[in-house]
Amino acid sequence: MSLKKIEQVKADKGFKLSDLFVYAAIVTLVVVLFIVIFATRDDSPLKGIRIYVKNEIVYEYDFGDGQRMLNGNYTEVISNDEKTVVLKINTGGNDYNIVQIDKEGSVKVTEANCGKNDCVYTPELKNSGGVIYCSPHRMKIVPFDYALDDGNIII
Amino acid sequence: MKKLFLAFAVIFSFAAIFAGCVEKEDNKPEYEIYTNMSEGSYELLLDNYKVAGAVASETTVPDSGGAAENPSAYKSMGRTFYYIMTADATIVVSEDFTDENAAEAKCEEFIGSVKDKLEEVNASLSIGVEHSAVSLFNAADAGEVIEIDETAYEVFTLAEQMYKFTDGYYNPAVYYSVEAYGFNTNGGVPESAAQLPADGTIEKFKQLSSHFGDILIYEDEGKYYVKKPAATVEIDGTVYSMKIDLGGIGKGYTVDLVNAMLDESGFKYGYFDFGSSSIVCKTHFKMGAYELGFKNPRGSYFGEQFLKTKIKNECVSTSADDVKYYEIDGVRYCHVIDPMTGKPVNKGIMSATVIGGTAAEGDALTTALMAMGKDNALKFIETKLTDRRVVFTYDNN
Numbered sequence: 001m002s003l004k005k006i007e008q009v010k011a012d013k014g015f016k017l018s019d020l021f022v023y024a025a026i027v028t029l030v031v032v033l034f035i036v037i038f039a040t041r042d043d044s045p046l047k048g049i050r051i052y053v054k055n056e057i058v059y060e061y062d063f064g065d066g067q068r069m070l071n072g073n074y075t076e077v078i079s080n081d082e083k084t085v086v087l088k089i090n091t092g093g094n095d096y097n098i099v100q101i102d103k104e105g106s107v108k109v110t111e112a113n114c115g116k117n118d119c120v121y122t123p124e125l126k127n128s129g130g131v132i133y134c135s136p137h138r139m140k141i142v143p144f145d146y147a148l149d150d151g152n153i154i155i
Numbered sequence: 156m157k158k159l160f161l162a163f164a165v166i167f168s169f170a171a172i173f174a175g176c177v178e179k180e181d182n183k184p185e186y187e188i189y190t191n192m193s194e195g196s197y198e199l200l201l202d203n204y205k206v207a208g209a210v211a212s213e214t215t216v217p218d219s220g221g222a223a224e225n226p227s228a229y230k231s232m233g234r235t236f237y238y239i240m241t242a243d244a245t246i247v248v249s250e251d252f253t254d255e256n257a258a259e260a261k262c263e264e265f266i267g268s269v270k271d272k273l274e275e276v277n278a279s280l281s282i283g284v285e286h287s288a289v290s291l292f293n294a295a296d297a298g299e300v301i302e303i304d305e306t307a308y309e310v311f312t313l314a315e316q317m318y319k320f321t322d323g324y325y326n327p328a329v330y331y332s333v334e335a336y337g338f339n340t341n342g343g344v345p346e347s348a349a350q351l352p353a354d355g356t357i358e359k360f361k362q363l364s365s366h367f368g369d370i371l372i373y374e375d376e377g378k379y380y381v382k383k384p385a386a387t388v389e390i391d392g393t394v395y396s397m398k399i400d401l402g403g404i405g406k407g408y409t410v411d412l413v414n415a416m417l418d419e420s421g422f423k424y425g426y427f428d429f430g431s432s433s434i435v436c437k438t439h440f441k442m443g444a445y446e447l448g449f450k451n452p453r454g455s456y457f458g459e460q461f462l463k464t465k466i467k468n469e470c471v472s473t474s475a476d477d478v479k480y481y482e483i484d485g486v487r488y489c490h491v492i493d494p495m496t497g498k499p500v501n502k503g504i505m506s507a508t509v510i511g512g513t514a515a516e517g518d519a520l521t522t523a524l525m526a527m528g529k530d531n532a533l534k535f536i537e538t539k540l541t542d543r544r545v546v547f548t549y550d551n552n
Contacts, residue, residue: 054237118457138237148231149247151442153426153466154450154458155434155473155508 044128044145046105052140053091063105091137107141187549191536197464201451204461210537214544217467219443226441228253232262239273240281240402242430249424249440265420269413279306280405289401297396298385308379310401310408311372317404317519318367324523326494328364330398332357336499338490344481359388361497363397407433407472407518433472433514443467452477452505452548466510472517474525475506493526502528503550511543
């Protein structure tokens with residue numbers, strides 16, 4: 001490399017105005033994509049959840065205030081320690097779902113004897129954007145702020 | 156030298172990742188979509204689904220107008236009713252809650268009236284209710300005349316119309332086949348080929364169901380009657396007369412009733428979903444049109460969708476082979492029976508959806524499309540369903 005070229009390369013180091021435009025464009029793109037992806041969905045943190053069996057609320061967990069047992073016939077607390085609450089929801093006969101509530105703010109179904117196990121495969125609830133539904137047992141876990149009609153219909 | 160090595164390492168790892176992706180793609184089975192929806196009126200959500208055939212039609216996708224002027228004042232109320240014709244039904248309505256007490260009372264009253272209507276329809280059509288019109292028909296002797304209620308009369312009439320309209324591909328008299336393959340019973344499904352019903356048995360059940368068109372439905376002095384066909388079949392010394400299940404079309408019929416109730420009570424916003432097989436979508440208070448997602452019949456997780464479109468003030472019905480099914484020796488046996496064979500449908504159509512028209516028609520049409528097979532279904536859509544949006548998925552393998 002000739003001395004002149006080395007001088008040239010050295011002179012080119014650092015930011016040029018045109019470089020800044022490129023960086024700004026990339027940053028803008030990232031921000032826009034981020035907003036598009038995240039602003040359109042309801043990801044407000046989970047304030048609490050209600051567990052329904054048929055249409056009855058049988059249990060409520062408020063991540064601020066803790067649990068409220070609303071119908072003991074359906075709900076059995078298996079364990080309740082610093083980090084988690086584990087519940088057995090008895091939905092009739094020998095039917096049950098095991099629900100695990102993480103006190104940091106999430107809930108999932110870890111086990112069920114409904115055969116289909118859609119509820120176990122449903123990702124854990126971390127925000128108010130979804131529900132966990134066990135259709136054979138008519139058991140539903142619904143976030144406090146869940147929009148009953150968010151305009152999405154699945155068939 | 157070091158740099159060159161590094162460059163090669165980077166190129167190789169990219170190549171490996173790329174190859175990995177390509178291989179993964181190849182392993183994913185490819186499914187085809189056939190639709191008469193115009194390009195641009197729907198969105199494809201999965202890359203292993205390809206639109207293979209577009210059928211010309213004049214259907215349009217609804218615009219997003221009609222939302223409430225003050226959506227922030229709106230609240231939704233809803234309720235699910237269980238075990239209605241062996242399915243669950245959900246009503247959701249949205250109202251302006253500025254006057255909270257009045258709005259709540261209005262919604263509550265409406266939801267109550269939906270409950271009453273569902274109970275009424277269930278009492279008339281459910282095969283699980285001992286004295287329902289359908290149960291009385293099933294228990295009657297061949298050739299016998301049975302008095303039925305008005306609801307049953309209407310649904311019997313609709314079923315007969317749809318049987319004719321679909322050239323027999325919709326046939327509610329495949330009852331014995333449904334049972335023989337282990338559906339609608341408490342006995343469980345077959346677990347091996349030996350437990351499947353014999354071909355001879357299925358052939359006889361098929362013959363019996365082919366007499367569905369012989370049912371006589373009539374009104375006399377304000378009362379309603381059906382005459383059961385005289386045809387019977389004998390299998391191993393037992394004589395069978397026709398049995399029917401109007402659960403499918405009955406759900407659609409109920410959706411149409413609730414749709415009319417929503418209009419009469421002045422509810423513009425909300426929906427009514429019966430067993431996820433028929434739904435009426437009114438307008439969404441915030442978005443105008445609803446986003447309608449189509450469930451992937453080969454979904455890797457619950458609720459995965461392969462396509463979406465918009466729907467407003469319309470009914471939608473769907474049938475799919477993944478609702479109730481089992482597999483034996485790699486063959487899928489689902490609860491939708493092909494009336495032409497008496498066996499579960501196996502012509503490659505995995506799901507069929509119809510948007511538009513009445514839900515009762517939609518329910519019968521989607522079942523019929525599943526049984527038709529690809530070529531007949533395409534012809535049928537092109538000639539008879541030009542005013543509805545239709546989508547079906549097809550497994551080429």
